Amino acid sequence: xxxxxxxxxxxxxxxxxxxxxxxxxxxxxxSYWIGWVRQMPGKGLEWMGIIYPGDSDTRYSPSFxxxxxxxxxxxxxxxxxxxxxxxxxDTAMYYCARHEYYDSTGTPAKYFQHWGQGTLVxxxx
Amino acid sequence: DIVMTQTPLSSPVTLGQPASISCRSSQSLxxxxxxxxxxxxxxxxxxxxxxxxxxxxxxxxxxxxRFSGSGTGTxxxxxxxxxxxxxxxxxxxxxxxxxxxxxxxxxxxxIK
Numbered sequence: 001x002x003x004x005x006x007x008x009x010x011x012x013x014x015x016x017x018x019x020x021x022x023x024x025x026x027x028x029x030x031s032y033w034i035g036w037v038r039q040m041p042g043k044g045l046e047w048m049g050i051i052y053p054g055d056s057d058t059r060y061s062p063s064f065x066x067x068x069x070x071x072x073x074x075x076x077x078x079x080x081x082x083x084x085x086x087x088x089x090d091t092a093m094y095y096c097a098r099h100e101y102y103d104s105t106g107t108p109a110k111y112f113q114h115w116g117q118g119t120l121v122x123x124x125x
Numbered sequence: 126d127i128v129m130t131q132t133p134l135s136s137p138v139t140l141g142q143p144a145s146i147s148c149r150s151s152q153s154l155x156x157x158x159x160x161x162x163x164x165x166x167x168x169x170x171x172x173x174x175x176x177x178x179x180x181x182x183x184x185x186x187x188x189x190x191r192f193s194g195s196g197t198g199t200x201x202x203x204x205x206x207x208x209x210x211x212x213x214x215x216x217x218x219x220x221x222x223x224x225x226x227x228x229x230x231x232x233x234x235x236i237k
Contacts, residue, residue, distance in 0.1 A: 035226070037174075044231040045166075045174065045217055050224075061225035062126065095173050099221075109180050110162040110221035115173035 002026040004034075004096050004116040011122045012086050019082035020119045022096030029077035030054040033099035035112060036070060036081050040092045050099060051079055086123045093118045127151055127220050131229035137237045144205040146232045148218035153198050155222070162221040165194055165203045168231075169214040177216075178203065210236060 007021040022034060035050040049060040053072040060070070072079045079096055097112035128151040138144045154161045165178040176185045178194035181201060191206040205212055213236060218229040 044215070045168075045219075045228040047219075047226040047228060050226075059224050063225075097174075103179065103183065104186065108158060108160055109183070111164045111176055111179040111185075112166075112174070112219075113176050113185070115175075118173055 002098065002114045004098060004114055006094075006096060006116040006119045009120040009122070011124070013125055014086055014088055014123055016086050016123075017082070017084050018086055018121065019080050020094060020121065022079045022081075022116050024077045024079070024098065027098075030074050033101075034072065034079040035097050035099055036068075036079075037095045037097060038064075038092045039095065039118075045095075048081070048094075053077075053079065086121075088123050088125075090121060091123045093120050095119075126225055127154070127223055127227050129218055129220055129227050129229040131216075131218060131232050133232060134230060135233045135235070137235050138205075138208045139237045140210060141207050144208050144212075144234060146203045146216055146218075146234075148196075148201045148203070148229050150199045150201075150220055154220050155198065161197070163194075163196070163201050164219050164221065165192075166217045166219060167212075167214050168217065174217065205234075208234070208236070 003025045005023045030053050033050050033052045036048040038046045048064045049070045051058045051070045053074045069082045095118045096116040098114040103109040130149045132147045166174040168174045177188050182194040193204050215231045215233050217231050
């Protein structure tokens with residue numbers, strides 16, 4: 001069974017650093033892109049970026065480029081999202097999701113089927 | 126970036142009645158491979174998103190057949206033929222034709 005298990009909720013102060021994780025299991029971790037999605041309190045979904053753990057190829061949304069770093073450690077099947085200096089505006093739920101390139105029939109199809117449970121990050125002084 | 130615009134942002138519906146959500150993209154979502162990578166997701170309160178429809182009209186495994194998707198190019202629609210209580214939540218369209226992928230603002234479906 002494919003599972004993405006995210007690290008637990010975090011409470012941080014502005015200016016602090018943070019790294020949250022997303023551990024994949026039940027599949028070949030290096031064969032699927034993993035994306036990150038932000039959801040600010042009471043707001044919609046925002047696509048942040050995506051990484052291919054096989055070679056660490058990473059793409060960022062321009063809105064998040066330079067604000068966060070996406071990485072992966074394929075030896076432990078884990079993707080990461082990190083901040084070097086948090087702001088109050090980083091307060092949000094963060095989801096990881098596995099990117100599918102083909103559907104069950106082998107036909108090209110790009111979508112996010114498997115999602116992590118979410119990590120709530122609260123930044124407050 | 127491709128901008129995805131959903132209407133309405135809120136949709137009060139009577140149980141058993143149909144519901145329809147529109148999603149418009151700022152440019153064509155037809156990929157160079159000929160496919161259109163437009164999907165619909167449902168997010169129930171307190172839960173991560175759940176895939177309903179991919180490539181405009183393909184219903185994902187386990188999704189009730191009261192959900193259907195249609196559209197071409199830049200205009201897409203999600204329809205629920207008869208709304209049930211479990212359909213309450215926020216619905217998002219998402220394009221995966223071009224990086225960065227982008228979501229619509231979300232449409233909140235609620236029961237009248």
